[in-house]
Amino acid sequence: MARKPCCHREGLNKGAWTSQEDKLLSDYISIHGLGRWRSLPKNAGLKRCGKSCRLRWLNYLRPDIKRGNITPEEEELIIRLHKLLGNRWSLIAGRLPGRTDNEIKNYWNTRLRKKLLQDCNPKPQKSQTDIPTTEMAHAVDVIRTKAVRCTRTFKQCFFNTNKASSSSASPPMKEFCMDGVTREGIGEIFVGDTDNNMSENVILDEASEDDNNMYQEGGLGGECLDPYFDADVWESWFL
DNA sequence: AAGCCCGCCAACCGCAACAGC
DNA sequence: GGCTGTTGCGGTTGGCGGGCT
Numbered sequence: 001m002a003r004k005p006c007c008h009r010e011g012l013n014k015g016a017w018t019s020q021e022d023k024l025l026s027d028y029i030s031i032h033g034l035g036r037w038r039s040l041p042k043n044a045g046l047k048r049c050g051k052s053c054r055l056r057w058l059n060y061l062r063p064d065i066k067r068g069n070i071t072p073e074e075e076e077l078i079i080r081l082h083k084l085l086g087n088r089w090s091l092i093a094g095r096l097p098g099r100t101d102n103e104i105k106n107y108w109n110t111r112l113r114k115k116l117l118q119d120c121n122p123k124p125q126k127s128q129t130d131i132p133t134t135e136m137a138h139a140v141d142v143i144r145t146k147a148v149r150c151t152r153t154f155k156q157c158f159f160n161t162n163k164a165s166s167s168s169a170s171p172p173m174k175e176f177c178m179d180g181v182t183r184e185g186i187g188e189i190f191v192g193d194t195d196n197n198m199s200e201n202v203i204l205d206e207a208s209e210d211d212n213n214m215y216q217e218g219g220l221g222g223e224c225l226d227p228y229f230d231a232d233v234w235e236s237w238f239l
Numbered sequence: 240a241a242g243c244c245c246g247c248c249a250a251c252c253g254c255a256a257c258a259g260c
Numbered sequence: 261g262g263c264t265g266t267t268g269c270g271g272t273t274g275g276c277g278g279g280c281t
Contacts, residue, residue: 014250014251015249015250015251015274015275016249016250016275016276017249017250035267036266037266037267038265038266038267050266050267051251051252051267051268052250052251054267054268055249055250055251056249056250058268059249059250060249087270087271088269088270089269089270090268090269090270101268101269101270102248102249102250102270103248105270105271106247106248106249107247107248109247109271110246110247110248111246111247
């Protein structure tokens with residue numbers, strides 16, 4: 001059964017963008033700025049739907065897009081981030097300046113996934129396109145995280161990364177404080193390690209609603225045991 | 240040279256979250 | 261709190277080009 005098109009208006013262009021369309025879109029955004037994607041095509045004189053315009057801008061026309069091949073350093077970072085976050089492409093892209101979520105997703109699906117699968121299991125088996133995503137995920141040891149979008153502002157609090165903190169005998173505690181800045185649309189939080197005097201912008205794939213509420217009410221000294229946050233991975237990465 | 244296969248990647252689509260009323 | 265429109269995300273599709281037969 002054919003899927004219902006997202007843009008119901010007839011007469012809209014689909015498929016590859018022409019250079020003229022690109023110019024119309026770029027010129028409009030340079031004058032009027034981003035946003036209001038729904039009305040943008042009409043105002044800019046484009047026969048495209050808003051979603052298409054937004055995607056074209058974010059994935060291709062944006063001035064800070066980095067062209068060229070993914071470097072080995074970027075590839076390594078993608079692998080580590082994917083291990084931590086799973087298929088959270090926008091979050092991963094947020095850690096790679098100039099790279100888009102679409103680009104990283106494509107790179108993962110067409111290259112890294114196969115490469116990692118071969119590393120895990122050098123023996124050829126069934127065609128990789130036949131392997132379900134979930135099976136592939138296990139093959140490369142993906143940690144599935146709970147994903148929510150978060151536009152709330154976090155207040156400062158401490159973050160207990162010690163998963164075994166419920167045990168007795170003064171467990172080793174590491175505390176992280178948050179600066180209250182939430183990057184738009186994602187759960188990326190500034191984190192400082194008070195023990196090691198380091199700081200870092202860290203992606204925290206948000207916890208539950210309750211945890212978010214606690215962050216907001218938060219205050220200094222609060223503890224948060226985030227069930228979706230793998231402290232071992234985090235520590236092996238940053239510490 | 241022609242046809243086929245396959246990888247790459249831009250673009251599409253559905254859906255969930257968000258924002259405003 | 262419910263409704264509605266908008267935005268953003270991630271899975272999927274389809275066209276193109278290069279390699280192989």
